[in-house]
Amino acid sequence: MTIIAHISDTHFDGTARALDRVRRTMAYLRGCDIDVILVTGDLADHGDVKEYDQVKAELVADIPVLMLPGNHDDRAAYRKILLDSDGSEPVNQLKSAGGLLFALCDSTIPGEDEGLLAPETLTWLRTVLADAEEPVFVGLHHHPIRLNNPLLDSIRLRNPEDLAAVLRASSAARAVFCGHAHAAAAGTFAGLPLIAAPGIFSTTRLPWTTTDQLGWVNTFDREDVPGVVFHVVEDGELTSHFRSITG
Numbered sequence: 648m649t650i651i652a653h654i655s656d657t658h659f660d661g662t663a664r665a666l667d668r669v670r671r672t673m674a675y676l677r678g679c680d681i682d683v684i685l686v687t688g689d690l691a692d693h694g695d696v697k698e699y700d701q702v703k704a705e706l707v708a709d710i711p712v713l714m715l716p717g718n719h720d721d722r723a724a725y726r727k728i729l730l731d732s733d734g735s736e737p738v739n740q741l742k743s744a745g746g747l748l749f750a751l752c753d754s755t756i757p758g759e760d761e762g763l764l765a766p767e768t769l770t771w772l773r774t775v776l777a778d779a780e781e782p783v784f785v786g787l788h789h790h791p792i793r794l795n796n797p798l799l800d801s802i803r804l805r806n807p808e809d810l811a812a813v814l815r816a817s818s819a820a821r822a823v824f825c826g827h828a829h830a831a832a833a834g835t836f837a838g839l840p841l842i843a844a845p846g847i848f849s850t851t852r853l854p855w856t857t858t859d860q861l862g863w864v865n866t867f868d869r870e871d872v873p874g875v876v877f878h879v880v881e882d883g884e885l886t887s888h889f890r891s892i893t894g
């Protein structure tokens with residue numbers, strides 16, 4: 648059995664508030680008997696080097712902590728601080744942890760909030776899936792399906808059909824994990840489970856839970872507690888458990 652703790656959207660912005668929410672989350676996770684932590688993007692809020700210094704200092708555990716970039720991240724700063732490398736090409740990473748493979752895709756478009764998997768990323772993922780001998784879990788920041796929040800859906804993945812074609816061409820992929828929506832949600836995509844992690848920094852309000860007209864200024868609930876999804880993989884089966892971090 649492998650247990651993946653899936654969190655997202657830490658948005659380190661230099662404030663005590665962001666830092667406190669991450670520290671509470673990581674303290675909770677360090678007390679859990681789990682195998683790997685996955686953070687699906689928007690690690691930093693502005694993509695500043697100082698924010699990545701905090702990412703590097705705080706998102707640590709004695710188990711692997713896997714990360715990928717989101718639209719608030721900056722590829723150059725991300726590479727410099729987190730990967731000790733240069734370059735502005737997509738940050739695509741293949742990681743092995745807990746007997747599973749994680750294909751972590753960069754779905755960002757520099758300077759834009761919407762997502763896109765570039766041709767080189769799709770080619771990379773196709774090769775990873777073709778070569779894989781273990782189950783592969785695909786991670787990306789942007790949700791490839793509608794998650795029923797019109798604002799967040801307006802900046803979802805722009806080319807989901809390209810991702811679906813790559814996933815359908817292989818039997819190696821078992822699920823797709825994303826962030827960006829700041830909302831715990833589950834669906835299906837290309838015949839696979841699609842799970843969006845809740846946001847550490849804030850939670851998006853669902854349109855039908857309020858009579859307010861939701862815009863960018865009031866769609867993010869900053870009072871809601873952070874959350875985590877525990878993905879349990881056993882005998883090829885996936886079960887996902889959603890928990891709030893109230894402590």
Ligand SMILES: [Fe+2]
Nearest residue numbers: 656689827829
């Ligand atoms: Fe975010």
Ligand SMILES: [Fe+2]
Nearest residue numbers: 689717718827
């Ligand atoms: Fe995002």
